[in-house]
Amino acid sequence: MKKQLLSFRDFLKTGSLGPIRPDMTMAEIVEVLGTPEHADPDYWTFGKLEISFDIEPPHQMNWFQIEEAGYLKGKSETVTDCFALALDGLSGKTKxxxxxxxxxxxxxxxxxxxxxxxxxxxxxxxxxxxxxxxxxxxxxxxxxxxxxxxxxxxxxxxxxxxxxxxxxxxxxxxxxxxxxxxxxxxxxxxxxxxxxxxxxxxx
Incomplete structure (x- = not known):
């Protein structure tokens, strides 16, 4: 499946990673990303993307993160099965x-x-x-x-x-x-x- 290419610069400017926003609920994340690779009741992972949710329904997102961002390199980097990140001249080596x-x-x-x-x-x-x-x-x-x-x-x-x-x-x-x-x-x-x-x- 071809991955959707998202802008690293846009993410840093807005806090949204394409369709993934930090104010989403667990159910909304399932609609966008599907089943997580690893799922605790309040913590899900999708490749380099890790998401913390409130333990109580509707399981509002607390935050999401790109883990091990120091390894980002090249023109683009796979983040999840669905999305890749166009690094826009930035990388894990950026100071x-x-x-x-x-x-x-x-x-x-x-x-x-x-x-x-x-x-x-x-x-x-x-x-x-x-x-x-x-x-x-x-x-x-x-x-x-x-x-x-x-x-x-x-x-x-x-x-x-x-x-x-x-x-x-x-x-x-x-x-x-x-x-x-x-x-x-x-x-x-x-x-x-x-x-x-x-x-x-x-x-």
Whole structure:
């Protein structure tokens, strides 16, 4: 069966993946995608697409995500049996600054949250209905404590170092804007998209 080609850029702009919207119910998802590959009562998977539902009827969607988005490559990537994603020049290797500079959102519509996450650094770009999650391994700081590194470095220096090492993890779409900190972190810091771009470029 020929897959319908969907735009990655449109998904990042709108939060909708073609006919898949984050405000759909479980029954509506069945109409579009059919039977899931794996189905828990409140969590379904279709290839790279994973969907969380409310446990109570009508099982409204909590969010959906493209899992392991860091492996997206080439001109297009299969997402489900029905859909492929036209990557539009973006990929799993795209850095936070490149997403922010791609003209997907207004300069300050996007917010960047970052914080220590275990021994490493977690980062989210929140823009409209979309959250893009990145992971930054901190091997480059040696034995230095991650929180101490963020505190001792200038924001410009740390953002340049973080941006070049950030690895795309997953991309979530929510029914309403989710502007929030890195999950599980209590020491999160916030930058606007334009602030982050200026700092990451050393301006």
């Amino acid at each position: 936070p600054s490149e997403f922010l500079g791609a003209g997907l959102w207004l300069p300050d519509q996007a917010k960047v949250f970052y914080a220590t996450s275990g021994h490493d650094i977690g980062m989210n770009i929140c823009a409209g209905l979309i959250q893009i999650h990145f992971h930054v391994a901190t091997d480059f700081i040696g034995d230095q404590d991650t929180e101490a590194y963020l505190g001792a470095s200038s924001t410009s220096q740390s953002m340049r170092e973080i941006d070049s090492r950030a690895v795309l993890d997953s991309i979530y779409s929510y029914p309403s804007p989710k502007t929030e900190e890195v999950p599980g972190a209590f020491n999160w810091k916030l930058l606007s998209g334009s602030q982050y771009l200026a700092l990451a470029s050393g301006r």
